[in-house]
Amino acid sequence: MESKKRFFLKVTAVFFLVSWSSIAQKDYKLWMQYDKISNAEILSKYKASVNGIVSLENSATAKISSNELEMALNAMLDSKIEVKSKIEAENSIIIGSESVLDAEIRTQLQKDLTLINEEGFIIKSILFKNKKQIVITGKKDIGVLYGVYSFLRLVQTHQPIENLNIADAPKTNIRILNHWDNLDRTVERGYAGFSLWNWQKLPDFIDHRYVDYARANASIGINGTVLTNVNANALILTPQYLEKVEALANVFRPYGIKVYLTARFSAPIEIGGLKTADPKDVSVMNWWKEKAKEIYKRIPDFGGFLVKANSEGQPGPQNYGRDHVDGANMLADAVAPFGGIVMWRAFVYSEHDANDRAKQAYAEFVPYDGKFRENVIVQVKNGAIDFQPREPFHPMFGAMPKTPLMMEFQITQEYLGFSTHLVYLPKLFQEVLESDTYQKGKNSLVAKVVDGTLDNHKLTGIAGVSNIGNDLNWTGHPFAQANWYGFGRLAWNPYLDSGVIAEEWMRATFSNDEKFINPVKEMMLKSREAVVNYMTPLGLHHIMDTGHHYGPGPWVSNLSRPEWNPVYYHKADKNGIGFDRSKKGTDAVGQYAPTVANIFDNLKTCPEKDLLWFHHVPWNYKLQNGQTLWNGLALKYQEGVDQVKEMQTTWKNVKQYVDPERFDEVEMLLNIQYKEAKWWRDACLLYFQQFSGKELPDGVEKPTQSLDYFKSLQFPFAPGN
Amino acid sequence: MESKKRFFLKVTAVFFLVSWSSIAQKDYKLWMQYDKISNAEILSKYKASVNGIVSLENSATAKISSNELEMALNAMLDSKIEVKSKIEAENSIIIGSESVLDAEIRTQLQKDLTLINEEGFIIKSILFKNKKQIVITGKKDIGVLYGVYSFLRLVQTHQPIENLNIADAPKTNIRILNHWDNLDRTVERGYAGFSLWNWQKLPDFIDHRYVDYARANASIGINGTVLTNVNANALILTPQYLEKVEALANVFRPYGIKVYLTARFSAPIEIGGLKTADPKDVSVMNWWKEKAKEIYKRIPDFGGFLVKANSEGQPGPQNYGRDHVDGANMLADAVAPFGGIVMWRAFVYSEHDANDRAKQAYAEFVPYDGKFRENVIVQVKNGAIDFQPREPFHPMFGAMPKTPLMMEFQITQEYLGFSTHLVYLPKLFQEVLESDTYQKGKNSLVAKVVDGTLDNHKLTGIAGVSNIGNDLNWTGHPFAQANWYGFGRLAWNPYLDSGVIAEEWMRATFSNDEKFINPVKEMMLKSREAVVNYMTPLGLHHIMDTGHHYGPGPWVSNLSRPEWNPVYYHKADKNGIGFDRSKKGTDAVGQYAPTVANIFDNLKTCPEKDLLWFHHVPWNYKLQNGQTLWNGLALKYQEGVDQVKEMQTTWKNVKQYVDPERFDEVEMLLNIQYKEAKWWRDACLLYFQQFSGKELPDGVEKPTQSLDYFKSLQFPFAPGN
Incomplete structure (x- = not known):
């Protein structure tokens, strides 16, 4: 190892002799590289189709549309395409919302416009005064901006633009990032440095990144951002900070992005000088009403509040003998006059509840169905525990037909290798979204709960923890970056295929060369299964080390709350391993619709990927492939390691298609991922071996360190903790 | 104000519609923009003089030299200048250290090479086989790299390169940055985000920025970096972290940069399992010796330790009844076998010492003169208190002839407006360096203490808190960025003029246009006096708000240690204001050489810029301009505000010479600086007015807020605290 590492460092040192000129640019520009198209044939076709830009509108958003189109096309087509305000030449791209279109064009598009909602767009090749033109329009200027980004995506991915006829619109209302950013700029579960929000220099200094952040989000249809951590600090609601929030809202507004804040439930006490935060107390209700008024005076389009209450120590209505409905409705009433909403998190579990943690959110919230105000949406994590590499879909989806439910995905990789491991998450997101709840019979997909079609909800949304x-x-x-991108695309349309998204992203970010696309796409799509295999195969979950969740810690058993300990989740013993949530166990399966419950409940029908989630299984149990559970488990861990090795090979083979800086970065990170995959395999197998009492099967590499060594590892300054 | 701010935000929003392509680049590339030369005449002259590059050497450092030269010249001259390994064509730039030069060339340069030290360089136009060539050489490859950057600077600043004859070498050995970076990536007194060192991803992930950091430092001759905070954490000395330090050292090595660490004095207890850290205890001595051996095994050129001991709560030898000499020498003995050094800080003052804080470091350290080991250098801040906008030079300079003293400047603006205020610090640095200590008669400049010429020291250095x-x-x-740049240039040569440095930096960073250079240079050179005026005019000091030091806090009087309170420093009362350090007062003046002491001691000869540093002066005292002290003080505050207003005007007038992004950034920051200059003026004058009992004189704007308002301001998450 040691000598390998030294060699590796030498090699990278040579790479790094390259100039810096491209570094910040490439990495910084995300999926908006707008590289010049090098394929001459494609380039000339595009040039023939695009002669100029006609921008018909003057709003701030419309200016962004025309600037972006101009900048991107000039870069990709390497030509001088100018923005005009009148239609003259042929082959112009005409942009403007419905109301500013020439009457003749509007008439041509009348039918198309009925197909989209307020945020949707039309991209259509038309004849206008006998000249061929491309129109990008929508009901509002923000739709036009989305259309512009969609059009640019066609060019970025080398799609034909000769005969366009696209009508597209988002399937959810709230497509939102949750930033778990603290006011000191640390980021809870943040692995990409620190918070973008420079509170000290706000409101008067507007960092360029705020704009680039907004652009990137708008380009994938994200229309909301919660600036602050769900473990909230009430100070964000003071005038000193609201002035800063206002400045950010001003920057984001023309990009169609609304600002939301987390509301600390005890804020009336902490910054309001009240003695209570009881949601039934009139002074508390009034305090929040006044606070809402104050916020909306500054930010007329303020989105509303995201609330984590009575969850992991956060204050909430239960501190006053009230319930979640009382709390949520009180806040909802405060923002309702201004069109605001409350996103109330269902991520609750209690140390005083002896019930299986996986059951608690459902048990607590489902009885509230139908009791929330119209402007409340309940935000539910994709699974019943906590953003594991794999979880069955959360049983609440489909179980509260009278309540809008919002999906909460975690884009940041708290439990999936931080920002060091290459894991393409849209694959995970898709698996959840296409899960069938059977709550209204077959094809009651989670995606249909989320987009409101299953139970006819108008308020819909998807949140991603940034x-x-x-x-x-x-x-x-x-x-x-692909996980941010893919989250946005799925929030726009939860039925998109993660493979299609991966390809879009790769073409816009790296290269359109098929020799790059094909192997790297395969690598991305397999990467999620790889992390499941080397961390938590066969339904294992939450066996990460304490607090920071970095690396394996299946042995941890000394934490104050039982359900914080990995041993609570894997329950390994001489007899076997896994959490019995079957009818004979905690009956967590009973929270699903009967069809689903029966599948999960039966050891024979339960998908093996979820096996140890729902069952405590003997070490000698025969898996479908004929292996014993112990051998199968060990081989899964090995498979995960081997998959990472394959990823390393794949990446090495595409070197010629990637700029040296990013190639090098990914190579180094894959090396770490490989090292850590082995760490996971060795630590978990050595630990579980104590219970199985069995040898490792053939094909599984022997650990090079002892269990005591792995247990001794400490990471006092692990990020995000 | 309110309406102005809103307008301002709108304006910037429009600016920001510009594409992002140039943003990261310009700002990120520091003084190494290497823009294409737009002046055709100059460009053609350069092209005529530079035909190719001949690189004679193969070391990692030599490769950096040739790559940098190739990349920069190709960019600036917009041409294809190639690197060859043999001299063929005319007008080549021949680079290589003395030993690899062709014998004939070496003979030509023999005399020149006697003029430089091991890190120096020669840049010379020569005739070789009747062809005109430029040779860049030095005794070692690192000298060549410094020569390359020096040559590039000529081109960046549009200097002629036809007949070059330059011999240059650094005047100090240790030109070092002190990073007050914690292991959790917070930076004490850091106002530019968080630490560059991503400890979590090290050693296997080498961030590109590490290389760019090294390049930037090498380009100005910085040859050392202390990676960790002087308020140290012993964990950096554990194998887990040393492996990471090693990786950084490997990156920095070819750029001539040695890595140093801060040594927590109690490390033998905290990570060594010993019961004591007594420097006279054999087990402690051995622990450090073994630790040094361990470090040098990984990092053969490890620089050594920087130590803050028995200072502001840090552990040290005094905890065991020993003194600074015992502590420093013990560590020095540990690193001596490997050529390491110990930088022992003299920044000490005690809550148990009733003596004037300004006197304590001198009082404690001067008696130790001559008692430190040869590889110890005592690091002394530029002034006797703590990095104030202005302090008289530290009396220790020149007062310890038998001990090498190192200068410690603070580049980060802890007390000078964080990273929001434009303050060109080389002006401050120069003022200190050219101060005359008179310790060996006239012309015993601080610079001569620092470069070792006053007392004939070989170990010399300048540290800058990053x-x-x-x-x-x-x-x-x-x-x-100019402060980082200027620090490096002055560390290389403490006799450089800050105006010359400013001009170099501006040309390399922004523009060579005289219409930009002249006004902006004037703005930079005046900016330091501006901050003195609006914060602490006439010798006032340390009246910043508590802890974070952001904004004014002259009223603070409730801190546990008397010398942490602003009232301790300004001593304003009915009779007057200022700290009496004259012979009749604390006699701090007595720590200077008699000539200097007498000047400071006498109210009439004491420079007015230092007046209230040395004297408690009546409110009605007549200043040289005929004003009373009160009026003069108030007018100085106003002058500071007016100077910032001028800076705003200057900047607006050079808009056409600056890219929109950086123009905009600086404009926003100047707006904040103006607002905060008024805050300083109003808060301080309202507070001092309570004692003077006098009206503000004509010409001073009336405060718009009350003293209570200013006292009420709180900044709970101010950075760097």
Whole structure:
């Protein structure tokens, strides 16, 4: 190892002799590289189709549309395409919302416009006064901006633009990033540096990154951002900070992005000078109403509040003998007059509840169905525990038909290798979204709960816990940019295929060369299964080390709350391993619709990927492939390691298609991922071996360190903790 | 104010519609923009003089030299200048250290080479086989690299290169940055984001910025870096972290930069398992010896330790009844076998010492003169208190002839407006360096203490507390880059003029246009006096708010240690204001050489800029300009505000010479600086007025807020605290 590492360092030192000129640029520019198109044939076709830009509108958003189009096309087509305000030449791209279109064009598009909602767009090739033109329009200027980014995506991915006829619109209302950013700029579960929000220099200093952040989000349709951590600090609601929030809102507004804040439930006490935060107390209700008024005076389009209450020590209505409905509705009433909403998190579990943690959110919230105000949406994590490499979909989806439920995904890789491991998360997101809840019979997909079609909800949304920080490359890992991108695309349309998204992203970010696209796409799509395999195969979960969740810690058993200990989740013993959530166990399966419950409940029908989530299984149990559970588990760990090795090979083979800086970055990170995959395999297998009492099967590499060694590892300054 | 601010935000929003392509680049590239030369005449002259590069050497450092030269010249001259290994064509730039030069060339340069030391360089136009060539050489490859950067600086600043004859070498051995970076990546007194050192991803992930950091430092001759905070954490000395330090040392080595660490004095207890850290205890001595051996095994050229001991709560030898000599020498003995050094800080003052804080370091350290080991250098801050906008030079300079003393400047603006205020610090540095200590008669300049010529020391150095963080632009303020640059240039040569340095920096960073250079240079050179005027005129000091030191806090009087309170320093009362350090007072003047002491001691000869540093002066005292002290003080505050207003005007007038992004950034920051200059003026004058009992004189704007308002301001998450 030692000599290898030294060699490696030497090699990179030579790489790094390259100039810096491209570094900050490439990494920083995300999926908006807008590289000149090098394929001459494609380039000439595009040039023939695009002669100029006609911008019909003058709003701030419209200016962004025309500037972006001009800048991007000039860069990609390497030509001088100018923006005009009148239609003259042929082959112009005409941009403007419905109301500013020439009457003749509007008439041509009338039918198309009925297909989209307020945020949607039309991209259409038309004949206008016998000249061929491309129109990008929508009901509002923000739709036009989304259309512009969609059009640019066609060019970025080398799609034909001769006969365009696209009508597209987002399937959810709230497509939002949750920043777990603290006011001191640390980021809870942040692995890409520190918070973008420079509170000290706000409101008067507007960092360029705020704009670039907004551009990147707008380009994938994200329309909301919660600036602050769900473990909230009430100070954000003081005038001193609201002035700063206002400045950010002003920057984001023309990009169609609304600002939201986390509301600390005890704020009336901490910054309001009240003696209570009881949601039934009139002074408390009034305090929040006044606070809402104050916020909306500064930020007329303020989105609303995200609340983590009575969860992991956060204050909430239960401190006063009230319930979640009382709390949520009180806040909802405060923001309702201004069109605001409350996103109330269902991530609750209690140390005083002896019930299986996986069951608690459902048990607590489902009885509230139908009791929340119209402007409340309940935000539910994708699984019932906590953003594991794999979880069955959360049983709440489909179980509260009278309540809008919002999906909460975690884009930042708290439990999936921080920003060091290449894990393409849209694959995970897709798996959840296409899960069938069976709550209204077959095809009651989670995606249909989320987009409101299953139970006819108008308020819909998807939240993603951001992986963005102030690292030069935004996300710590060049491929983690794909998770931000993919989240946005799925929030726009939860039915998109993660493979299609990966390809879009790769073409816009790296290269259109098929020799790059094909192997790297395969690598991305397999990467999520790899992390499951080397961390928590066969339904294992939450066996990460304490607090920071970096690396394996299946042995941890000394934490104050039982459900914080990995041993609570894997329950390994002489007899076997896994959490019995079957009807004979905690009956967590009973929270699913009967069809699903029966599948999960039966050891024979339960998908093996979820096996140890739902069952405590004997070490000698025969898996479908004929292996014993112990051997199968060990081989899964080995498979994960081997998959990372394959990823390393794949990457080495595409070197010629990637700029040296990003190539090098990813190579170094894959080396770490490989090292850590082996760490996971060795630590977990040595630990579980104590219970199975069995040898490692053939094909599994022997650990090079002892269990005591792995237990001794400490990471006092692990980030994000 | 309110309406102005809103207008301002709108304006910037429009600016920001510009594409992002240039943003990261310009700001990120520091003084190494290497822009194409737009002046055709100059360009053609350079092209005529530079035909190719001949690189004679193969070391990692030599490769950096040739790559840098190739990349920069190709960019600036917009041509294809290639690197060859043999001299063929005319007008080549021949680079290589003395030993690899062709014998005939070496003979030509023999005399020149006697003029430089091991790190020096020669740049000379020669005839070789009747062809005109430029040779860049030195005794070692690192000298060649410094020569390359020096040559590039000529081109960056549009100097002629036809008949070059330059011999230059650094005047100090240790030109070093002190990073007050913690292991959690917070930076004490850091205002440019967070630490560059990503300890979590090290050693296997080498961030590109590490290389760019090294390049930037090498380009100005910085040859050392202390990676960790002087308020040290012993964990940096554990194998887990030393492996990471080693990786950074490997990156920095070819750039001529040695790595140093801060040594927590109690490390033998905290990570060594010993019961004591007594420097006379054999087990402690051995522990450090073994630790040094361990470090040098990894990093053969490790620089050594920087130590803050028995200072502001840090552990040290006095905890065991020993003294600074015992502590420093014990560590020095540990690193001596490997050529390491110990930089022992003299920044000490005690809560148990009733003596004037300004006197304590001198009182404690001067008696130790001659008692330190040869490889110890005592690091002394530029003034006797703590990095104030202005302090008289530290009386220790020149007072310890038998001990090497190192200068410690603070590049980060702890007391000078964080990274929001434009303050060109080389002006401050120069003022200190050219101060005459008179310790060996007239012309015993501080610079001569620092470069060792006054007392014939071989070990010499200048340290700068870094202002570098992970902000896109490295330093938080585009003009704060000039402070990093200027520090490096003065560390190389403490006799350089700060105006010359400013001009170099501006040309390399922004523009060679005289219409930009002249006004902006004037702005930079005046900026330091401006901050003195609006914060602490006439010798006032340390009246910043508590802890974070952001904004004024002259009223603070409740801190546990008397010398932490602003009232301790200004001593304002009905009779007057200022700290009486004259012979009738604390006799701090007595620590200077008699000539200097007499000047400071006498109210009439004491420079007015230092007046209240040395004297408690009646409110009605007549200043040289005929004003009373009260009126003069108030007018100085106003003058500071007016100077910032002028800076704003200057900047607006050079808009056409600056890229929109950086123009905009600086404009926003100047707006904040103006607002904060008024805050300083109003808060301080309202507070001092309570004692003077006098009206503000004509010409001083009336405060718009009350003293209570200013006292009420709180900054709970101010950075760097």
